[in-house]
Amino acid sequence: MDLTSDIRRARRACKRTKSGCLPCRRRRKKCDEIKPECSGCLRNQLICAWPSRDPATPAIQSVASMTERNLSSMPHIQTQIRQSTSDTTDVLAAPLSSLPPAFRGVEAASLLDSFTELTAPRMVGKGDIENPFITYNIRVSMHSTALQHAILAVSSCHRAYSEPAFSLSSRDHYAVALRSLKVGITKWNTCSVQDRIALLASCLTLCWYEVIDADIRGSLYYHLRASGSMISDLRKDERCRDENLLGFFSEQYSYLAIVANIGIGQASSDRLLDPRSLSQPLHTLNQDSPIYGFMFGCSHALFELIPRIARLPGRFRARRDSSSVVQQEYDSIFSAINSWLPNSQSDDPGYELAGEMYRAACLVFLRTSMKGHEDLEVELYNQVEPSIALFLESFKQLSGESPPWTTFMWPTLVVGSCMREESQRETLLQLLGNSNLRMQTVDSTAHWLSLHWEKVDKDVHLYGIDGLEKTMREQGLDPCVG
CATH class of the missing domain: 1.25.40 (Serine Threonine Protein Phosphatase 5, Tetratricopeptide repeat)
Structure with missing residues (x-):
């Protein structure tokens, strides 16, 4: 018997560890178990995911019942997406009895509970309507690692204001969400409509993370530009006929793009939302739906004026229009x-x-x-x-x-x-x-x-x-x- 045979037999006799991340297990590689991303996944640009705990734990059962409770108080999802394709309907109407790994565990359960009970209600500008950040995003997230971690990042970022210990958790979830989003975007042209919806929802959720975190590096605007392109593609995608979802995404994007007009100087020019680029007048977004005005409240017409105002100085300085034309626009806005x-x-x-x-x-x-x-x-x-x-x-x-x-x-x-x-x-x-x-x-x-x-x-x-x-x-x- 040679030395090689002895080594092979010794390897077969050793028990393989079951505590590593899922990608390392699949690849049969040793995992250093650094969370949320192990060194192997980071080096090989893989999405690091961890095995779930026993699905029967009380924490998971409480989250499942909590999420069902939040959703059961709203109109049935099916009635909200009556114009959807069957594929999209499957995404939004999936049962919540089996939570994905990212939502399991005591801390994740606590963060998901915080999101539905505390954070999501403070993300909408109107409280007497259905909250789409719960009824839409939670459902879509069931099939999206990026969105799961984006939601947990937003929740922990909000919690960190009162409980600073959650700051590390928020950054960890943000990093995983951003990495998953980057990988998903590389497959945008070939992915399913469900995946496109989830990627867009993830990108917009990261916009909210930057806002809640009060980021000072302009990170929001990178996510926002990507979101705008995704919305444009989805509106052209014949597989996606769900006007409720598109309305939900469009109102978020329009709101964030409009209030990005904080300045009127040259530095803000690349962020301005061209009023002509709006797919429809703001007051018609989500009209006759249970989420009408979830960001714009009852002030749609005023929000529409903001990008028009922001563009006035540029038009005047560039001499593209005569002073009388600019004055007419000024007077029109003032009257409105x-x-x-x-x-x-x-x-x-x-x-x-x-x-x-x-x-x-x-x-x-x-x-x-x-x-x-x-x-x-x-x-x-x-x-x-x-x-x-x-x-x-x-x-x-x-x-x-x-x-x-x-x-x-x-x-x-x-x-x-x-x-x-x-x-x-x-x-x-x-x-x-x-x-x-x-x-x-x-x-x-x-x-x-x-x-x-x-x-x-x-x-x-x-x-x-x-x-x-x-x-x-x-x-x-x-x-x-x-």
Whole structure:
């Protein structure tokens, strides 16, 4: 018997470990068991996944029943996707009795519970309707590693505000979600419609992660551009006829792309949403569906004006249009803002108050967009001050629990950038402190404005949203507005 035979027999006698990740087991490679991604998967660009625990554990059973409970209170999924293809219907109507590995375990169960009970309700701008972040995204995630981890990343990021220990968990889930998304995108042209839907849902969920995390590197805009391309492809994909899903994705994308218009300078030009690129008027998005206005509330018409305002200075400086044409556009926008009325009724006065705050912010945005900051005039201050007063008065009447709080970052930055009086600034900071969102976004908004106020007190030419953008750029910040 030779030495080689002895070695082979010894290897067969050794028990193979069962504690490694699934890809290493399949490849019969030794796993160093570093979580969430082992070194082998990282080196070979594989999606690292771990074996599930006993599916009968109480934690998993509680999550299954919890998810069913959240979904059972909504209209049946089948009625929401009545125009879907059979493939898409299978994705959304899959039973939840068998949770995927990423949602199993005590911590994952806790995070999924937090997402449905705490985070998702704070992601919508309207609380008296069905929450699609639960009824749509949870269902789609059952077949998507990327979306599972994106949801857990968002949940743990939200939890980290009150419980900093979750910061590491949020980054871990984010890394796995991003890696899975990158791998999936390489197969975009050949993948099934279910996979395309899941990839788009994952990409948009990572947008929300950047917003909730108050990212200052502009990461949101990379996800947003990718999401826009995916939505365009899905609308051309004859296999996807589910208008409810497309409406859900389109409203998220449109909202995030619109409020990205935080500046009016050249630095913001590549982020502007061209109003002509909208697939349909905003007020028709999800019309007659149970999720109508889940981001835009009752202020669709005001949101449509924001990208028009943001493009005005560029049109004027580039001399593409005559000054009279630009003035006509200015006057048209001004008239539309003043004549705005809520496009839906609600028993909650918060939605109309939120609309008034957006009306005030749009007026401030419009007034400051066409004035050269090298030649500030008392007239501009006098035009803007009434809008600041309207904004603060509406804000004071709003409950800290009101759902529209979710959408207040943009108007707060726009109006706050023009506050010159110390009393106005103190009032705004106090109102921000009343928020029950418990997200880093609120604290960061207050911090960014405080930085700007210090600068504008020394240089009056930094007055307004354009000045805020310059302040952020000088500080090396590229905040994600959402």
